[in-house]
Amino acid sequence: MFIEYVGLYALLLMTMTHSATMHVSDAAAYPVQLQVWVYLGVSLGIMVLLALHNFRGRLIHLGVVLTVASVVLFNQYMERLMAAINWSTFVLTNNLLLGVLALIFHAFEVYEYSSMISQEAQETMAHGSSIFHKAFFRIAMCPVLISIDFFMTPFGTHVNKEYYQSEFNRFQGPTYIAVLVYVVAQLTNVFSDTLNLYVSVLLTLILWVLGLQLLEVHPTVGYVVPMMRDVVMDVLRFFAFVAPFLCAYTFAYYILFQSVGAKVPPGYTSIPRSFRTTYLNMLGQVDLTPFNELPAPYEYLLGHALLLSQGTVVVIMLINVLIAMMAKTVGDGLKKAKTAQQMAFASCVLRSEKIRGLDLLEKNDGETERCPMMHQHPSWLMSRRQRSDCKLWRTTCTGSAAT
Structure with missing residues (x-):
């Protein structure tokens, strides 16, 4: 899940930077942006697709082959591609992808935000427990709650205090909402040139700074x-x-x-x-x-x-x-920073687990069951002995079901 997140966030940074440096015009051409999109964008796309299958050995070799082949192929036909491409369509496509990526990351934040609210509280705020009420809570109420929490930051209080224990969470949700507004303004040409300049520069700066959170899981740099x-x-x-x-x-x-x-x-x-x-x-x-x-x-x-x-x-x-x-x-x-880095690493893993969800084990009668250890610790946080115990439990359950 983390590798997918890194690849998608790199795509978000690339599309946002490109959007800030391009505008729809019949006379304008952006060969440098196109080359970056072709070489870097394709590589990141392959990485995200491989991450969906947990980076198995054969898929890694296949990904390397596909990346090298695509680079060689695009390098061979780059001039023809530049001559044939419609630059206005290229700019619009980049903005559309930027909106899709911002929507994906906003969905990540909504899912994480809602996962820290008890089921009873969600049903109370949504006035029901049906699928419609759950969808209403996540689609309509969570973005509003995230925005309200952001504006309550100067007062030192939040509706969901657990979510805002991370400093990065204070800015992620509002930033992704602002990116969505920016994309709509780009597609409808609502912003003036001056306002577009200020918004694009500010969003690009914030997104690049928020990328520092990806270093928290690094074993030697994360404590910084x-x-x-x-x-x-x-x-x-x-x-x-x-x-x-x-x-x-x-x-x-x-x-x-x-x-x-x-x-x-x-x-x-x-x-x-x-x-x-x-x-x-x-x-x-x-x-x-x-x-x-x-x-x-x-x-x-x-x-x-x-x-x-x-x-x-x-x-x-x-x-x-x-x-x-x-x-x-x-x-x-x-020493305190190293301890805080370990806590931040555990928090990042826990966030990934909450977004990804826990795997369910299939029983013989078609029902599903979790390992008891998974109720206490996310899988990435378990020690080697705990993983061994959980694996032994899974083997025992499988053997019992077979007998």
Whole structure:
């Protein structure tokens, strides 16, 4: 299930990136996007199809042969394909596939979200237990609940707290809904060029960042993800402390350079520009020309005094405090991060199990039965001894049914 998820998510990233860089036009051609689609898209499609059969040995060899053959074939006929293709149809097809993939991932989130709600609560909210009521709950109510939970994030509370124990879950559902809205807008040409630019850039950025969750299951890199969460919190605490200093120097520079009359430097003509210049000064991008052009002696001395004090207070003191905080977080939190990585790995496996479902064993009379161990542990989380016990139980059940 995880390999299928990775392949589908890679396809989602590829189609979203292509959609952000293409638009429907009779005069436009996108040869680079087509080549990426042909080579990478076909390979990912083969990987997803193989994952449906659990990557058996023969299928892996078949997949390698098909991938190499498709690359050679497309490379041989790429020029003919570019000459024959309708670029508007190519863009529309890419957007349609993007919508289908976003719908699939949204269905994954809905299934995971609903799996953490008890059956009694689902029946209560859907006012029934029939197939129609269950479909209504997942299709209509779950997306609404996910959206409500997302907007309740600033208040620190959620309707489904178990689902939002993962930081990635806070953004996945709303992001996939936004992608669906974006696809509909692309197909109907509702968005203006400016709005389309902002939405496509934002969605592409969010989807690529959300791809970090795929690293949580890696045995040697996965612990870095929870550690980075702690580092991000250190950065947020740092900016909460440094914000008053940035605002103070922003207004000080703005007032100083407004006093020179008509010769106001471009970086200080307004408060937003003054804030940007002050922030860049904190990062070392200092332009001394406006300060050297200040009238002597008072404005000149005041400007350089402000600049030197900013370098001392913000750059030397506060940034070194941030470095010390991050060093302490990384040093003290290494063992904690590895433990959190194991918990994140278990959570990812559990999510895959909930989406995939547990296999049922067939009895002689046609009924189905689960291994008792499966009620306590998902199959991927069981130890080798537990798997052996479950396999022995399955063998015993089969032998009993045969006798």
